[in-house]
Amino acid sequence: MAHYLTETTKINIAATTTAGAAGTSDITSSAVNMAGFDGCLFLVPIGAVVSGAVTSIKIQQSSDDAATDDYSDVEGTAVTITDTDDDKLKYIDVFRPGKRYLKLIVDRGTQNATVGGVIAIQYNSRSRPVTQGTNVAGEQWSTPAEGTA
Numbered sequence: 001m002a003h004y005l006t007e008t009t010k011i012n013i014a015a016t017t018t019a020g021a022a023g024t025s026d027i028t029s030s031a032v033n034m035a036g037f038d039g040c041l042f043l044v045p046i047g048a049v050v051s052g053a054v055t056s057i058k059i060q061q062s063s064d065d066a067a068t069d070d071y072s073d074v075e076g077t078a079v080t081i082t083d084t085d086d087d088k089l090k091y092i093d094v095f096r097p098g099k100r101y102l103k104l105i106v107d108r109g110t111q112n113a114t115v116g117g118v119i120a121i122q123y124n125s126r127s128r129p130v131t132q133g134t135n136v137a138g139e140q141w142s143t144p145a146e147g148t149a
Helices: none
Strands: 010-015 037-049 054-062 079-081 089-095 101-109 113-115 118-125
Touching: 010 101, 037 054, 037 101, 054 089, 079 089, 101 113, 101 118
Parallel strands: none
Antiparallel strands: 010 118, 037 089, 037 113, 037 118, 054 079, 054 101
């Protein structure tokens, strides 16, 4: 039996490219429910960043998706995005978070910064196969032959 990465990980589009269009307003990803997973890798592709832009990403968590426990910063998770980080990929990988729900915040200010969305890859699933997130689709191939795609 093949062991595909997509059988043990869940890929979510946590914020769209449209939401990350050039701007100075903050971007808050959708909530990622960590029930059944040990970790989550947040990927943030960076586009053009205007000189002087003050930009960073960080993780926030809540035990109940802010029903009674508001989201709060996870200590030490801030990653700076400099104004020379055009066309780079930034990430934050959280293993065994203290609370069930996670969000990634893109803090943008002073000048435009373009963000190519936020992808959340949850890993170390306690059950297989994993159902992928909304608007995520693809294929799995084991020992494919050469030929026309």
